[in-house]
Amino acid sequence: GAVVSQHPSWVICKSGTSVKIECRSLDFQATTMFWYRQFPKQSLMLMATSNEGSKATYEQGVEKDKFLINHASLTLSTLTVTSAHPEDSSFYICSSSIGDTQYFGPGTRLTVL
Amino acid sequence: GDSVTQMEGPVTLSEEAFLTINCTYTATGYPSLFWYVQYPGEGLQLLLKATKADDKGSNKGFEATYRKETTSFHLEKGSVQVSDSAVYFCALRTTGTASKLTFGTGTRLQVTL
Numbered sequence: 251g252a253v254v255s256q257h258p259s260w261v262i263c264k265s266g267t268s269v270k271i272e273c274r275s276l277d278f279q280a281t282t283m284f285w286y287r288q289f290p291k292q293s294l295m296l297m298a299t300s301n302e303g304s305k306a307t308y309e310q311g312v313e314k315d316k317f318l319i320n321h322a323s324l325t326l327s328t329l330t331v332t333s334a335h336p337e338d339s340s341f342y343i344c345s346s347s348i349g350d351t352q353y354f355g356p357g358t359r360l361t362v363l
Numbered sequence: 364g365d366s367v368t369q370m371e372g373p374v375t376l377s378e379e380a381f382l383t384i385n386c387t388y389t390a391t392g393y394p395s396l397f398w399y400v401q402y403p404g405e406g407l408q409l410l411l412k413a414t415k416a417d418d419k420g421s422n423k424g425f426e427a428t429y430r431k432e433t434t435s436f437h438l439e440k441g442s443v444q445v446s447d448s449a450v451y452f453c454a455l456r457t458t459g460t461a462s463k464l465t466f467g468t469g470t471r472l473q474v475t476l
Contacts, residue, residue, distance in 0.1 A: 254406070284463075293367075293452065293466040294407075343406065350395060350414075350456070352464060354406040 252278050252348055256355035263334055264363055271329045271358045273344030279324035280346035285317075288341040288357070300327045334362040365390045369453050369467035376443055376474050384438040384470045386427075386453035394455040396420075396429055396436040397464070401450045410438075410451070443474045 253276040263269050273283055281302045286294040298319050300306040306319035316338075318330040331338055339362045345354040370385040388394065395414045399407040411420030416431035425440045436453060453467040 256406075291468070293468040294464075296463060299463070345407075351409055351412075354399075354408070356404070356406040 252353040254353050254355040260359040262361045268332045273327045275325045283327040284345045286343040336362045365465045367467035373471040379442045382440040382443045386436045394457045397454040399452040445474045448474045
């Protein structure tokens with residue numbers, strides 16, 4: 251099946267710094283990628299949909315200036331958490347779809363001290 | 364809006380026991396329904412799906428039937444194994460929403476010897 255990778259798998263940063271998370275489709279071209287956030291014992295919440303070569307579409311309540319998404323190529327989308335704060339600590343997951351099936355990355359755990 | 368409700372976990376079963384994880388949904392239109400599984404340390408994987416009423420999805424001994432009259436998509440397995448221990452997510456996608464998935468909160472299954 252299709253493989254989606256994420257890097258890093260975990261990151262710890264100081265409050266006020268920015269963190270970039272990469273999402274790559276390894277064996278297929280992904281014109282659309284999705285970014286989710288998962289809180290402990292809660293469901294995945296869609297943050298935004300990124301489209302290659304155009305601006306991302308953010309879900310209601312997600313700050314686009316805080317969560318910068320770039321989808322510059324058909325195999326790479328990045329999520330940058332700017333000026334991170336402890337409340338941004340979470341598990342971030344990306345996915346991409348082939349047909350009606352979504353393939354998920356393994357996730358990135360962000361801890362902001 | 365669309366929503367998915369799953370039974371709260373954790374669910375703890377002995378090996379070879381029968382498993383049922385309840386899932387009900389609310390959606391406009393005629394959604395496709397999915398079960399995803401997340402093994403420890405891994406990304407979500409599609410377990411099975413059903414795209415229209417009365418369809419039965421099945422995979423790895425798991426089954427779920429799309430019940431429009433009760434708006435349900437309960438996951439069942441006749442005999443669970445320790446290796447089935449994971450978190451199971453029910454999800455839906457409404458036609459025309461460009462693969463945007465709505466997830467339930469997930470149900471953790473723990474199978475013991």
